[in-house]
Amino acid sequence: MKVNPPIQLSILASQENAIAASPEHGLPAAGDGPELLNCIADTYRRYLVLPPGAADALALMVAHIHAYDAFLHTPRLSFQAAEMGCGKSTALALIRTIFTSMRATKLPSAQIVSELGRIEGQPWAEYQGRRSISTHQVAHLLRGFGISPRTVRFGTITAKGYDLDDFKDVFARFLPQP
Numbered sequence: 001m002k003v004n005p006p007i008q009l010s011i012l013a014s015q016e017n018a019i020a021a022s023p024e025h026g027l028p029a030a031g032d033g034p035e036l037l038n039c040i041a042d043t044y045r046r047y048l049v050l051p052p053g054a055a056d057a058l059a060l061m062v063a064h065i066h067a068y069d070a071f072l073h074t075p076r077l078s079f080q081a082a083e084m085g086c087g088k089s090t091a092l093a094l095i096r097t098i099f100t101s102m103r104a105t106k107l108p109s110a111q112i113v114s115e116l117g118r119i120e121g122q123p124w125a126e127y128q129g130r131r132s133i134s135t136h137q138v139a140h141l142l143r144g145f146g147i148s149p150r151t152v153r154f155g156t157i158t159a160k161g162y163d164l165d166d167f168k169d170v171f172a173r174f175l176p177q178p
Contacts, residue, residue: 037063047173049144089174091141094119096171099164106152108161109135135160145170 041059044050050058064071098115099107116124117132124133139149142162147170152161 033063049146049174088141088144090122091116091124091138092145092167092170093175094122094124095142095162096167096175099167105164106154106161107164108152108154108159109138109149110159112162113138145174 037056037059040062041055044055044058048055094116095112098112099105102115113124113133113135116122116138118125126132135149142148147162147166149160149162151158152163154161
């Protein structure tokens with residue numbers, strides 16, 4: 001059985017930039033398998049929106065790929081959107097535009113839906129072949145990014161809506177800078 005050398009985590013996939021898994025690089029020592037798998041899974045969670053357990057499966061796949069030559073059979077991974085072409089990233093970009101153009105830090109769900117319906121050249125006025133997108137459908141799209149509506153205060157009135165702070169990390173991770 002062929003044993004691979006210690007795990008190398010590569011930046012830009014080039015040998016001169018490779019760093020060995022070690023505590024001085026903020027990574028667990030090469031012999032600490034469970035801690036290294038947790039570190040890899042946490043990295044996936046930071047950069048990807050994944051269903052529960054997927055980051056752990058990806059970390060195990062990394063370990064499997066490292067020891068590939070020791071196996072007779074290998075699993076295959078398939079990356080797919082939960083709803084292909086459903087418009088999650090488009091909606092996210094437009095919601096950022098709405099917050100920016102209105103100079104708002106909080107918006108009611110109903111106002112976001114209204115503004116999405118007014119944008120020409122976008123599918124929101126007749127979402128999925130039906131009438132205008134609903135607040136429930138917007139919530140469903142955003143749930144994939146870990147964002148949910150909540151009760152937000154607007155002066156003396158409260159309504160279901162969104163706070164811009166809830167989007168900041170998601171905007172930075174999934175959208176190009178404006």
